[in-house]
Amino acid sequence: MSVKIAFxxxxxYDEASFNEVNCQFGYTIKYHKEHLNIDNVALTKGADVVCIFVNAVVDATVIDELVNNGVKLIALRCAGFNNVDLNAAKGRIKVVRVPAYSPHAVAEHTLALMLTLNRKIHKAYNRTREGNFALNGLMGFDMFGKTAGIIGTGKIAKILIEILRSMGLRVLAYDLYPDKAFAEKNGVEYVSLDDLYCNADIISLHCPLNKDTEYIINKHSISKMKNGVTIINTGRGKLINTHDLIQGLKNKKIGAAGLDVYEEESHYFYEDRSNKVMDDDILARLLSFNNVIVTSHQAFFTKEALFNIAETTLQNIKDFVDEKPLVNEVTI
Known part of the structure; x- marks a missing residue:
């Protein structure tokens, strides 16, 4: 069977990695630059599978059109699936994802944000390029002995925790389903969210985005945190209410923020907008703070991760075609 994929x-970098791995599978892949949405869903006619990323808009209307076009599988090449209407897909079209493509990559990027913000590496880089070697304003703190609060303790968080513990940090964690064996082995303390907010010097978000975690960081949770807390988000943008984050930065309650995701990122991230005026006032305000680092959802972006994404995505498709169990199926 010749399988046709609308990508x-x-x-x-997507095309290069998928073409390399596809040598093992032999699928026909038609690449499109656009995000999948209602305006271009017609491009899926004749395809058996659509392959999408985080910025696709796959609501009920799009799913109706996919079904009408004969598409049988939605293959997400990412872990998150909040952009797909699973209720509309149920019983009509299968959905698969890549649950973990490189947890080490994301954990390491999280640490990089922590260290860069703490030691003001971004400010020092800009200064020295202009011949300014003064140290004023560059003071950081020893991370050794500080307390990190980790919200969500999945694969990525566990790798980060192991790194932080090796650096001498105390780690507090919150998870609805705590891994007590891991905690005991690694010296982690599971606590309530309030206890984590009150005691953590650095808070890092690694929980999924759902109705319970949307805007888990807001003015009320921020008010419970230590003065000068550092907040890191390499999870999902809507875990943080950005307006409340900005207020916390303005009143110095939040000492620094490292964001690899942003709640309205689909309009900007992964694209070159350098020659256009930024019309997102909230993002522009975030970028104006010298104690905020925004990266473009790149925590996953390593050679190893791209290979794993391609391999897992194409294997998911093969399992579907071969009518094998879909180990990475997304269901409700």
């Missing part, structure tokens, strides 16, 4: 939101 959306294509970047050069």
């Amino acid at each position: 959306f939101d294509t970047k050069p």
Whole structure:
């Protein structure tokens, strides 16, 4: 059977990695630069599978059109699936994802944000390039002996925790389903959210986005935190109410923020907008703070991760075609 894949939101690195791995599978892949949405869903006619990324808009209307076009599988090449209407897909079209493509990559990027913000590496880089070697304003703190609060303790968080513990940090964790064996082995303390907020010097978000975690960081939770707390988000943008984050930065309650995700990122991230005026006032305000680092949802972006994404995505498709159990199926 010749399998045809309509591949959306294509970047050069996607095409290179998928073409390399596809040598093992032999599928026909049609690459499209656009995000999948109602305006371009017609491009899926004749395809058996659509392959999408985080910025696709796969609501009930799009799913209706996919079904009408004969598409049998939605293959997410990412872990998150909040952009797909699973209720509309149920019983009509299968959905698979890549649950973990490189937890080490994301954990390491999280640490990089922590260290860069603490030691003001971004400020020092800009200064020295202009011949300014003064140290004023660059003071950080020893991370050794500080307390990190980790919200969500999945694969990524566990790798980060092991790194932080090796650096001498105390780790507090919150998870609805605590891994007590891991905690005991690694010296982690599971606590309530309030206890975590009150005691953590650095808070890092690693929980999924759902109705219970949306805007888990808001003015009320921020008010419970230590003065000068550092907040890191390499999870999902809507875990943080950005307006409340900005207020916390303005009143110095929050000492620094490292964001690899943003709640309205689909309009900006993964694209070159350098020659256009930024019309998102909230993002522009975030970028104006010298104690905020925003990266473009790149925590996953390593050679190893791209290979794993391609391999898992194409294997998911093969399992579907071969009518094997879909180990990475997304269901409700």
